[in-house]
Amino acid sequence: MITTVSGTLLAETIDDPTLVDEEEVRQSPFWDWEFAFEAFPEMFMAFLQVTLLVTVLGTIIAAVLGLVIAILLRILPKPLAWIVRWVANFIRMTPLVVQLIFVFWTFLWMDALTVGIIVFGVHYATYMSEVYRAGIDSVPKGQWEATTALSMSAVRTWRKVVIPQALRSTVPSLGNYAISMFKDTPFLLVISVAEMVTVAGEIGAPTFRYTEVFTIAGLIFLAASYPTAVLVNRLEKRLAYAH
Amino acid sequence: MPTPTDAAGTQPAPAPSSSSPSNPVIEFVDVEKRFGDNIVLKDLNFQVARGERVTLIGPSGSGKTTILRLVMTLEELTGGYIYIDGQPLTHENRDGKRVPVSKKQQKSLRTRIGMVFQQFNLFPNMTVLENIIEAPVHVLGRPKKDAVAKAHSLLEQVGLPDKANAHPTSLSGGQQQRVAIARALAMDPEILLLDEVTSALDPEVVDDVLNILREVADTTNVTMLIVTHEMGFARDVSHKVMMFDGGHVIEEGRPEKIFTNPDQERTKKFLGAVLGD
Numbered sequence: 001m002i003t004t005v006s007g008t009l010l011a012e013t014i015d016d017p018t019l020v021d022e023e024e025v026r027q028s029p030f031w032d033w034e035f036a037f038e039a040f041p042e043m044f045m046a047f048l049q050v051t052l053l054v055t056v057l058g059t060i061i062a063a064v065l066g067l068v069i070a071i072l073l074r075i076l077p078k079p080l081a082w083i084v085r086w087v088a089n090f091i092r093m094t095p096l097v098v099q100l101i102f103v104f105w106t107f108l109w110m111d112a113l114t115v116g117i118i119v120f121g122v123h124y125a126t127y128m129s130e131v132y133r134a135g136i137d138s139v140p141k142g143q144w145e146a147t148t149a150l151s152m153s154a155v156r157t158w159r160k161v162v163i164p165q166a167l168r169s170t171v172p173s174l175g176n177y178a179i180s181m182f183k184d185t186p187f188l189l190v191i192s193v194a195e196m197v198t199v200a201g202e203i204g205a206p207t208f209r210y211t212e213v214f215t216i217a218g219l220i221f222l223a224a225s226y227p228t229a230v231l232v233n234r235l236e237k238r239l240a241y242a243h
Numbered sequence: 244m245p246t247p248t249d250a251a252g253t254q255p256a257p258a259p260s261s262s263s264p265s266n267p268v269i270e271f272v273d274v275e276k277r278f279g280d281n282i283v284l285k286d287l288n289f290q291v292a293r294g295e296r297v298t299l300i301g302p303s304g305s306g307k308t309t310i311l312r313l314v315m316t317l318e319e320l321t322g323g324y325i326y327i328d329g330q331p332l333t334h335e336n337r338d339g340k341r342v343p344v345s346k347k348q349q350k351s352l353r354t355r356i357g358m359v360f361q362q363f364n365l366f367p368n369m370t371v372l373e374n375i376i377e378a379p380v381h382v383l384g385r386p387k388k389d390a391v392a393k394a395h396s397l398l399e400q401v402g403l404p405d406k407a408n409a410h411p412t413s414l415s416g417g418q419q420q421r422v423a424i425a426r427a428l429a430m431d432p433e434i435l436l437l438d439e440v441t442s443a444l445d446p447e448v449v450d451d452v453l454n455i456l457r458e459v460a461d462t463t464n465v466t467m468l469i470v471t472h473e474m475g476f477a478r479d480v481s482h483k484v485m486m487f488d489g490g491h492v493i494e495e496g497r498p499e500k501i502f503t504n505p506d507q508e509r510t511k512k513f514l515g516a517v518l519g520d
Contacts, residue, residue: 145317146364150378150430151354160377164368 028209036212039203043196043213047220050195054116055182061121062181063174066128070136071158073129092126097187099123104191112193124181131173135166168239175232179225196220268293268328268434268466269314275322276309283309284490287323293433296460296467298477298498301487302513307470311436314468315358316349327352327434354382357432361439363419365411365426371398372407375426383430390429397425401455417448424455435459437469441476449473456480474518478502486510 072084091099096119104115139162147157186197194202200213267290274287283306291297299307312318313325316333324341325332332352334341365374375394379385398404401421411419420440427435437456441449453476460467460480471477477484478498485495486507494507505511 140364142360142362142364143366145315145360146366148317148353149315149356149358149360149364150426151350151382152378153381156377156381161366161368165366168368 030211032209032212035207035209036216039200039213040216042203043199043216044220046194046199047196047224050113050116050188050193051182051185052224054113054120054185054188054193054195055178057117058120058124058181059178061118062124062128062177065121065125067132067163069125069129070132073133074136075154088126088129091123092130096120096123096184097190100187100191112188112191115191116188116193120181120184124177127177128174131170131177132166135168135170136162138169139165164239168236171232171236171239175229175235178232179228182225182228183221266293266329267291267326268295269468270326270329271310271323272326273323274313274320274325276306276313276318277321282490284313287490287492289485289492289495291466291468294464294466295483296469296481297483297485298469298471298481299485299487300471300474300477300501300513300517305487306490307487308438311358311438311468311470314434315356315436316353327355354430355433356436357427357430357434358436358438359420359423359427359440361442363411363416363423363443365419365423367411370408370410371403371414371422374411374422375429378426379429393429394425397428398422400428400458401425402451415448416444417451420444420452421455424452424459428459432465434466434468437467437471439470439472441471441473472517474502474514486513488513 069084069088073081076084099119099122100116103110103119104112107115110118143161143165144157147161152161185195188195189198197214197217200217201210204210204213269291271287271289274284275282276284287310299310301307309318313320314327314332320333322341324334324336330348330352331344332349334343336342365371366377369377372391372394375397376387376390379390379393380387395404395407398407401424403418403421403425406414406418406422411422414422420443424440440456441452444452453473456476457480459465467480469477469481481498483495484498484501485492486501486505486509487493488509494501494505494510501510502514505514
């Protein structure tokens with residue numbers, strides 16, 4: 001289930017003076033454990049159903065599409081490569097928020113979450129393609145020459161020699177982009193997808209109790225980012241050559 | 244575009260200058276190579292017979308390595324023709340017009356040529372065994388079992404029988420170059436190109452590598468085109484030595500002749516400098 005925010009509802013709850021007594025808020029304790037425990041399940045569900053889903057699927061799209069773009073730039077004839085480069089640059093140099101709103105209101109038949117996943121994936125693919133490009137460029141010329149000397153096919157050359165060696169140097173950067181995408185998920189608010197931070201805001205709004213919910217949000221982000229970083233580190237080690 | 248008959252190579256194109264009685268395995272006809280405005284090779288004509296071992300010597304920048312790279316199709320041929328087994332490698336002469344050959348023909352000729360590089364160029368992401376069997380299995384389509392068996396016997400031959408599962412980065416330079424030799428030989432090449440194969444090695448392992456190549460020369464009929472600064476090796480293994488300078492062959496002959504009594508003053512001077520007397 002995805003909780004969508006209705007702009008009007010949010011505005012009403014905040015403006016309604018009957019719900020909040022300012023004095024009461026000031027005198028309430030800094031941290032309310034009961035409130036924190038109450039807020040956690042809903043936030044965690046939003047985290048799983050939106051934040052994590054968008055990040056994982058977005059990263060998969062970005063990692064695959066980014067590699068495809070990087071390879072196309074290398075193998076396409078000049079004019080076609082120029083078009084791909086231009087489109088990729090355009091996407092990379094316009095804000096993610098603008099792209100989210102544009103795609104959401106242009107392709108009305110797509111549900112907001114799908115739009116979010118695709119836009120995050122494509123946007124970050126253009127960044128990742130640059131990382132892959134640098135990785136591909138870092139494969140020594142001698143490696144290409146060896147594949148020619150052995151008459152290896154182009155597909156085999158890419159699959160068995162160039163891509164594995166290019167990936168080795170790109171894994172840390174790709175991991176950082178995945179974490180960065182993760183932290184961009186609150187932008188989904190602009191297309192009415194309530195991910196964890198938005199839900200935190202909704203829970204906090206009626207009583208102005210934001211400390212607990214945003215602390216929880218921060219801890220959940222940290223709890224997810226840290227294992228990701230560890231995973232990337234481990235993958236990096238696995239891809240490194242045996243010494 | 245070439246017709247299917249051309250591509251299949253059923254009618255090898257006759258070499259334009261067929262003055263040689265034997266069928267040359269490599270033939271350069273009016274070869275020109277330029278990098279931009281810089282002409283590296285010009286009007287180069289020579290032939291290498293089957294089983295012949297030819298060493299190219301000369302000062303650096305004289306175009307020796309470029310010749311090997313042209314044969315391996317690592318450089319674009321900017322003028323003239325190269326024939327492998329009488330078939331055009333990159334371009335053919337069709338009624339005086341220089342026409343590129345089909346990719347398929349080029350690839351079929353290229354699989355007969357192997358090359359060992361100065362910098363080894365092993366694939367670091369693969370094991371030694373994977374390096375050796377990659378092309379025999381996926382280019383020549385040999386059964387994996389046969390390729391593996393052959394790889395092990397080649398590793399035995401180059402003195403590294405227990406390194407099949409090692410990664411190239413864990414090997415010394417000399418060991419890597421021996422694996423690279425095994426990798427080239429695994430394709431059963433008709434022609435083996437050796438491009439300064441000992442120049443990047445520590446002095447004490449140079450002889451190990453050269454001895455392996457001497458053995459290959461003694462036990463097979465593979466045609467060799469060699470660029471080296473190891474004059475002792477060149478004298479031992481080659482049938483013919485060609486002295487290059489300024490993109491031209493200025494002198495060629497049997498190694499005993501070139502190394503002891505060259506005709507050209509330039510050759511004498513070069514050998515004097517290299518041999519250090």
